[in-house]
Amino acid sequence: MSFDKTIHLPVTADEAFALVTEPERLRRWQTVAARVDLRIAGDFRWTVTPGHNAAGTFKEIEPGKRVVFTWGWEGGGDLPPGASTVTITLEPEANGTSLRLVHEGLTEEQAASHAMGWNHYLDRLVAETTSDGGAGPDDWAWAPDPIDYLSSADAALAILLGVLRNVTPADSDKATPCEDFNVAQLLDHLAGSLQNIGRALGADPADVKEAAPETRIAELAQPTVEAFTRRGVEGNVDMGFAELPATMVAGILNLELLVHAWDFATATGQHVAVSDVVSDFVTELAQQTISEQVRSSGSFAPAQPTAETASSLERLLAFTGRNVTL
Template identity: 65%
Template sequence: MTFDKTVVVPLDLDQTFALITQPERLRRWQTVAARVDLRAGGEYRWTVTPGHHATGSFTEIEPGRRLAFTWGWEQNKDMAASDSVVTLTLEPVDGGTSVRLTHAGLAEQQEAGHAEGWNHYLDRLVAAATAGDAGADPWAAAPDPINELTAADTTLAVLQRVLRSVTPAGLETQTPCADYNAGQLLDHVAGSISGIGQALGVQVSDDATKAPEARIADLAQPVLEAFYRRGLEGTVDMGFAELPATMVASILNLEFLVHAWDFSKALGTDLTVADALTDYVEVLAQQTISEQVRAGGSFAPARQVAETAGSLERLVAFTGRAVHAGA
């Protein structure tokens, strides 16, 4: 079975090729996170939606013209990376570039699901090419099934979307965290991700000169990839203590989602998060933030909220933040 569809985007060949190959551009329409080694035989790993990771290797690369790669799902043993091949062919047309995508080698039972997926993402490719960003992907709003790692994929997506709007001037803006402006909070989040990565044995390199979204994305992708390889069993040596792996993953969720709220408040931007996600992260917070942790100064005392408070408001209030000005 082969899926075959062509769309036209309002970009030239080189711009279109960048949109389908560069991690920072892929995050605008197709992926939550992406690792790309763009050379013949080079491997890629894309977090397409939380908990669903496409993997394979590039077989053909003709910049601005053609890209082919094997396709499989990391968590699906029935569909290995070499079982099917995706080919994208670019041609100049009036008003832009035609992008023909074929996905060959699909079993009959795989074709319908992959057709639905490619139709969804090709629509988002056109939207990203037209507007610069396709917007939040509804398929990535809440993971199913949900656990500490699939939730971390999702909360990372939330944080990245907020960080895309951070300008150099915005880094000087005060956040709800009294000790941090936006730039200092960004350093804190980067340091937390780096520390967890080092505990997992990941060689991390933090480049503070990158744009905020790219900086956090480039740190978080290898850390979460390593966490998926490791799994949630046992403990992780954090240097200061041996912590359950589930707790370390919970810390990532809190870093991503709670600080996404901090950044959104500092910048005056809207933050929309699925209740299923915030409900789950609230449970993780309750399991992670003990009175002993609060006493150490990492979190202020929990705040009271109205019975009518939304899920996200309850979560941030539990972490000690004033949900409303003057609260």
């Protein structure tokens, strides 16, 4: 069985090729995070939705014309990486490009489920190229089911990157809810935290400081979360200054991604929307991670009061010492 669909995009074939192969473009319409080694036999790994990672290798590459890659799901059982093949063909046409996607090597049940997925994402690809605001946040990344340490981190990363996408150099000196940091300094802090966690997990994420904020953080977070997914949350992690339970390190990662998303949004006049499923889970992690000893070290301010009507996210932020009435 196969899935076969053709859409029209009002962009050049080269622009369409970039949209389906470059991590920064993929994050706009299809993925939370993406690693791409665009060469024959090079591999890719896309976090399509929180906790669901597609992987495969490139078989054919004709820039601006065609790309063929194998496709499967990590831990997917009956459709592991390499078990099926996706072919994307681009043809110039009036006012844009015709994009045809064919997914082959599927069972009837797999074809039905992938048709639902591809239709969703191809609609978002069209929206990315036709709507003033692009494809926008993906509803499918809203509330992981089931939620765990790493699917929660994926969901938090999606929120953070959506905020950072709108942060510009003009925002660098703006104050943030973190008293010691302006926007530029908070970016450096977050980048350093992701890099340290990644290295402790066996990854070696590079910090490209001159990159745009969203790209900089995405390129640090993707290998860090991927390394955590490979390792799991059992045992301890040597963070250099101490050995910490892996669950605590995962809690720190979630807090860095989600709480700082709100910090950046608040500093730059953006609104951040978070599912209660995610904020409730990260609050549980915060309660396990932020002890009075941790607060006394200066890492977190004292917990702040909240109104009875406070949202789940506001309760999380107040627990981390933030004044949600700002």
